[in-house]
Structure formats: C-alpha cells, structure tokens
Amino acid sequence: VQLVESGGGLAQPGGSLRLSCAASGFTFSTYVMSWVRQAPGKGLEWVSCSSSDGTSYYGDSVKGRFTISRDNAKNTVHLQMNSLKPEDTAVYYCAAEFRRYSSSWYFDPNEYDNWGQGTQVTVSS
Numbered sequence: 001v002q003l004v005e006s007g008g009g010l011a012q013p014g015g016s017l018r019l020s021c022a023a024s025g026f027t028f029s030t031y032v033m034s035w036v037r038q039a040p041g042k043g044l045e046w047v048s049c050s051s052s053d054g055t056s057y058y059g060d061s062v063k064g065r066f067t068i069s070r071d072n073a074k075n076t077v078h079l080q081m082n083s084l085k086p087e088d089t090a091v092y093y094c095a096a097e098f099r100r101y102s103s104s105w106y107f108d109p110n111e112y113d114n115w116g117q118g119t120q121v122t123v124s125s
Contacts, residue, residue, distance in 0.1 A: 005092065005116045013124075021035075024075060031096045032051050033050050033096055035093070051106065096114040
C-alpha cells in the first residue's frame with residue numbers, strides 16, 4: 001500500500017486549499033479513505049472520510065467547509081478545504097483501511113493501518 005499526499009501549503013484565513021492523495025498497491029474502490037490531521041503539540045484528529053460506497057463523513061470542526069471526493073478510476077481522493085481558519089493548521093495525512101463491515105471505526109484514526117507521509121497546511125495572515 002502506498003499513499004502520497006500533495007497540495008498542502010500556506011493559505012490566508014478564509015482561503016482555500018485542495019489536498020490530493022494518490023493511492024496504489026491495493027483495491028482502492030473497496031477501501032475507506034480518510035483524512036486525518038495533527039496540529040502542533042496535539043494528537044491525531046479524524047477530519048473526513050469516504051466509504052467504499054461513496055458516502056462522505058465529516059468531523060464537526062470541518063463540516064460545511066471541507067469536501068471530500070474520491071475518484072475510483074484514478075485511485076485518488078481529494079479534500080477541498082474552504083473558509084480556512086488558523087486552527088486548521090496541521091499536518092494532514094491520508095489514511096486507508098478495509099473492513100468487511102461498516103461501523104464507527106471509520107472515525108477512529110487508530111483503526112487505520114495504512115498512512116501517507118503527510119502534507120503541511122498552514123493557515124496564517
């Protein structure tokens with residue numbers, strides 16, 4: 001399994017960024033794909049995921065501002081981040097996992113065994 005994130009950088013408050021994750025080495029369409037972030041000095045925070053049936057889920061802190069999308073033909077998942085806030089500053093990781101059942105495990109970063117290297121997002125004026 002290989003996951004490679006891109007698209008991070010510096011944005012002003014209220015601005016936008018689009019993260020991408022290119023996946024390889026597994027049957028992408030059957031996996032739950034998540035974005036997880038880690039702010040400086042803090043633990044992992046689950047942000048959003050796309051289940052294998054294409055359903056999208058969001059954490060309360062990003063709901064209404066972030067949009068996840070997946071392209072099973074290109075083995076990619078994106079995170080469109082709008083109305084960025086300074087508290088969105090973090091390293092953003094792409095994570096992938098497969099289970100034969102649907103459950104709240106989607107929202108627990110500890111349930112994911114497959115991770116990218118992360119991409120830094122900094123929101124500052």
